[in-house]
Amino acid sequence: MNIEKMVEIGLLFEQYKELLTDKQKEIVSLYYDEDYSLGEISENLNVSRQGVYDTLKRSEKILKEYEKKLHLVENLKKQECFINNVSDKIVDIKKDLECKEYTNLIPKLENIQKLCREMLK
Amino acid sequence: MNIEKMVEIGLLFEQYKELLTDKQKEIVSLYYDEDYSLGEISENLNVSRQGVYDTLKRSEKILKEYEKKLHLVENLKKQECFINNVSDKIVDIKKDLECKEYTNLIPKLENIQKLCREMLK
Structure with missing residues (x-):
């Protein structure tokens, strides 16, 4: 993953994380803050790799939509x-x-x- | 309506209005910014008085929930x-x-x- 995207999602996550569900928050945090891989998150949380991937994509979309409306970052x-x-x-x-x-x-x-x-x- | 509540909802609305639906936005704006009565809004928008009231209450609840999570005000x-x-x-x-x-x-x-x-x- 490129660093620019990591920083972007990291900033969005910091502002809007309380608007995500607990599960979304956990997966985004493990991936972006703790630098876990999809496979490691899948194993740790007992969710399929595809499930982790989908949750990440969905969460990123939600965070970007909030930024479009509120411009907090x-x-x-x-x-x-x-x-x-x-x-x-x-x-x-x-x-x-x-x-x-x-x-x-x-x-x-x-x-x-x-x-x-x-x-x- | 007391002034304190008007100011409170006005501030919340300013921060979070983009998170409301167009209908909610319109009704909150007419009531809080333009000082229309429930009856006047009901007549102008062709919505029942009860409908206007419910939308206002629902919108206020949404605005307050966002403030609890994001603390923008x-x-x-x-x-x-x-x-x-x-x-x-x-x-x-x-x-x-x-x-x-x-x-x-x-x-x-x-x-x-x-x-x-x-x-x-």
Whole structure:
């Protein structure tokens, strides 16, 4: 399985796992979080290999459908981006302060305020 | 209907409306967003008053069940609180700068960085 898909399903699973059944949750977790193979899951849970495969495909479809409607992974990425952006700007302002460069600080702070307002929209 | 309940259902509806059917969405929107009465909705949509009532109750239950599992309204409130908190601290730092009070600025900025780190957890 390619890594991109693992990360994608991993993120979706983190957001929406409570919307899956216990059985779906268990199989997705074993496959994506614990890196078990289809054969190992089949053996451990006493379900046919085809059954494990079908549950995985069905669960992936459900997770993607929820993302299409609620965009939680997309929003989480935006939020992380916002917070990293604010953090970087704070680091920059601290550097200015350490060098006693005070003139440009107010516009820089206003920039953060603008970001906050946009995030609250 | 009391205002608290209207606000609660309004917030839930905003987060989870895409998980309702078109019919449920329409009735919840008319009742909670547009402030139509049961009778008016019944007349406009050509559904019995009891049907409108049942759809509303069923939709409210669905919305609450999703919130129990995904906590989107709860998380949104936390996020707003974080952003307002950062905004307030920026306002405070700007005041210090205007008064040329530089000594306490670094700890104040570090405080915002701490908030950001907590938010990213």
